Amino acid sequence: MTDPGEERTTAAVRPYVITRGRAGSSRDALPLETLVKASGSRLPPALQPEYRRIVRCCQGLLSVAEVAAHLGQPPAVVQVLLADLIDWGHIVARPPIRVAERADMDLLRKVLDGLESKL
């Protein structure tokens, strides 16, 4: 067992250390367009600063891509940290609307109507 102090990261830790080497792991990565938001649950005091920054960034609804861009972190890292935060209940995700094998006509019509209203 390692000294708990060793486990802690600082802001100067490289991203793939923060994820303890899990970036790009076999777990299905959250798609970049997944919308996420902080659940408002109380964060444990021991939560690492990298997780806290993500929760702070997610006070409103944002896509995974936006969280990564705002934090200046590779999406591969943010995807892993967000997945942890979702597991722990600190972040809630609205999965992207996917085009199933049979494309969703209702979705396409909404996109078309929405775009036409921008003209």
Next chain:
Amino acid sequence: MGLKASSEISMPYTDGVDDNMDDTHGMNGTDGIGYIDDMDDATVMYVQPSVSGAAKILVVGPMGVGKTTLIGTVSEIKPLSTEATMSRAGARIDMPVRPTKSTTTVALDFGRITLGGELVLYLFGTPGQQRFLPAWKDLARGALGALALVDTRDLEASFDAIGHLEDLDVPFSVAVNSFPDSVLHSEDDLRSALDLLPHTPLVICDAREHASSVKALISLVSHLIESVTEAT
């Protein structure tokens, strides 16, 4: 050639961030990337709480064709930049010390449009050169379709992107981004040069103009709806 270089630099439509894509780099070899700087909250524009879901469309094409310009023209947020990891990089991404080709990333510009208050559409600018294609797989998954941007002054530069959309079975529509010195081609000539199927839409657009860019996206979505209608 000096002349060519300077004319490229002065092109107002050149994708600014695309230029960075030449600098693919091994992530493990990049210093300073580990800092998580405090973000500037003022720059975060949240998605409306009424939005219940997101969809995405890819904007593909070679460097300098106007992807970032088009995204910026239609996006409600200032386009953001992040990076895509090449799919196959996964297993080795955290191997220390040696940056290898398998850990390359590409810059990825994206924008966002809220539609009807309940849906948000993300547009991801995806570089078209052959060496970036491995990054496409994850991006293409779940995409409604793609808008392939073409510059008639260099049609060949678009071949990789269009070919890859066909390989990945991503439905697409072609938008010719017109530049002041673009040579005029007939639609038939363009179609045959690009080897397009008869039902693939081809529109002319100006990526700097909002209505023109939105219309290019509309041509894509109309095409997607037609394809679904035909299939059922």
